[in-house]
Amino acid sequence: MTDVADVSVQPLLDYFNRLIPLSTEEKELIKSKFHSHLFLKKQFALQHGDVCEYFNFVVRGCMRLYMVDDKGVYHILQFATENYWILDLTSFHKKFPAKLNIDALEDTVVLRITHSDLLDLYIRAPKFDRIFRVLLENHFMLQQQRMVQLFSSTAEERYQLFLETYPHLLNRLSQVQIAAYLGVTPEFLSRIRSRMAKSDK
Amino acid sequence: MTDVADVSVQPLLDYFNRLIPLSTEEKELIKSKFHSHLFLKKQFALQHGDVCEYFNFVVRGCMRLYMVDDKGVYHILQFATENYWILDLTSFHKKFPAKLNIDALEDTVVLRITHSDLLDLYIRAPKFDRIFRVLLENHFMLQQQRMVQLFSSTAEERYQLFLETYPHLLNRLSQVQIAAYLGVTPEFLSRIRSRMAKSDK
DNA sequence: AAATAGCCTTAATCCAGATCAATGTTTTTT
DNA sequence: AAAAAACATTGATCTGGATTAAGGCTATTT
Numbered sequence A, B: 001m002t003d004v005a006d007v008s009v010q011p012l013l014d015y016f017n018r019l020i021p022l023s024t025e026e027k028e029l030i031k032s033k034f035h036s037h038l039f040l041k042k043q044f045a046l047q048h049g050d051v052c053e054y055f056n057f058v059v060r061g062c063m064r065l066y067m068v069d070d071k072g073v074y075h076i077l078q079f080a081t082e083n084y085w086i087l088d089l090t091s092f093h094k095k096f097p098a099k100l101n102i103d104a105l106e107d108t109v110v111l112r113i114t115h116s117d118l119l120d121l122y123i124r125a126p127k128f129d130r131i132f133r134v135l136l137e138n139h140f141m142l143q144q145q146r147m148v149q150l151f152s153s154t155a156e157e158r159y160q161l162f163l164e165t166y167p168h169l170l171n172r173l174s175q176v177q178i179a180a181y182l183g184v185t186p187e188f189l190s191r192i193r194s195r196m197a198k199s200d201k
Numbered sequence C: 001a002a003a004t005a006g007c008c009t010t011a012a013t014c015c016a017g018a019t020c021a022a023t024g025t026t027t028t029t030t
Numbered sequence D: 001a002a003a004a005a006a007c008a009t010t011g012a013t014c015t016g017g018a019t020t021a022a023g024g025c026t027a028t029t030t
Helices: A004-008 A010-019 A024-033 A089-094 A115-124 A127-152 A155-165 A175-182 A186-200 B004-008 B010-019 B024-033 B089-094 B115-124 B127-152 B155-165 B175-182 B186-200
Strands: A035-039 A044-046 A054-060 A063-068 A074-080 A101-104 A108-114 B035-039 B044-046 B054-060 B063-068 B074-080 B101-104 B108-114
Touching: A010 A024, A010 A054, A010 A127, A024 A115, A063 B127, A074 A127, A074 A175, A074 B127, A089 B127, A108 A115, A115 A127, A127 A155, A127 B063, A127 B074, A127 B089, A127 B127, A155 A175, A155 A186, A175 A186, B010 B024, B010 B054, B010 B127, B024 B115, B074 B175, B108 B115, B115 B127, B127 B155, B155 B175, B155 B186, B175 B186
Parallel strands: none
Antiparallel strands: A035 A108, A044 A101, A054 A108, A063 A074, A063 A101, B035 B108, B044 B101, B054 B108, B063 B074, B063 B101
């Protein structure tokens, strides 16, 4: 009998297959270890202070990974839409209370695996060591690009780059979210936009 | 016959062994694939525009990974001293011209492996998929901590944290280097230090 | 349909850190 | 040992972006 969860594992199988082709047994393993979960808009997948229990793959929707600093300001480290991973890796691996939060900006479906099931997966099929190595490499490269950007460009340049890199996100996110991603206040982002609109004429 | 290079692979064997114990054959593989190289102070291991050919492990000395922005300002992403890894991962994997530079701040000995030898290592001993997965996880966590820090703290707080995290580096680096790591000018770092000296009394 | 809360913009003022400049100090090179 | 280069400090001035505040707009909620 095929249930809803079985069907929705497909995007993840496709994703892994694109990295390294999987055998039938490996596909079965994935089906047994990853479980789908729905987060409604504004629901938390992880709250600051809790341990991050899951490695999440977004099938549909959009989530954000962020921190809130001492002054209450939000800083978004990463958005995750279709086919992206999202978790607090430090908390997940070290079982530390998370410094980061994850919540849904839209109704979002994820496929997720627990830490112990992931370890079990590595033991049963060492190919997943390789797959997750590659996956981490990609994740690291994205994060490093972002750091280089934060270091070396002005808020306006960062916004321009955001528009070029994530055109599909522009209409899905409020300016409050985009500002928190760029590392500026919403007021200043508004100013950037009006400045750009003027000089575009 | 045992030569100098053989002897110096030991720190790397120790490092891997601490992550996951190695068999004799795996140790031999390491010895055949990693080669030591000496960089004199100020010598480049990677220059912006070239492809990053090596995955480097620092045995002795100190290197920095940095970028130079359009205005000629230096931004240091990472220092690597004894038992740290240093490379431009994006350039190494994608064979893109590097945006980053690596050079030696002291006379430095590294053990390094080429991209094709690393792929060969993964094929001959899948345990290295796991070892490098863990290694990348650690590298990612360090980088993310740094990003969170850059986002949410003032220059003075970042300097305090630098002192706590890397006390052994304070006397090995000039303030110019530390300032480029913190993301401020040397002038402003000097100011922070004098401010802190005053309030300590 | 009204009420409430969140979103976006504009303007006035403020501040952390940059820039420019001058001077002294330490290190490296010759 | 002298000269050159890099490093460190201090002061005056400037600026990108924050903060505060107010008004209009747009979604949810009731």
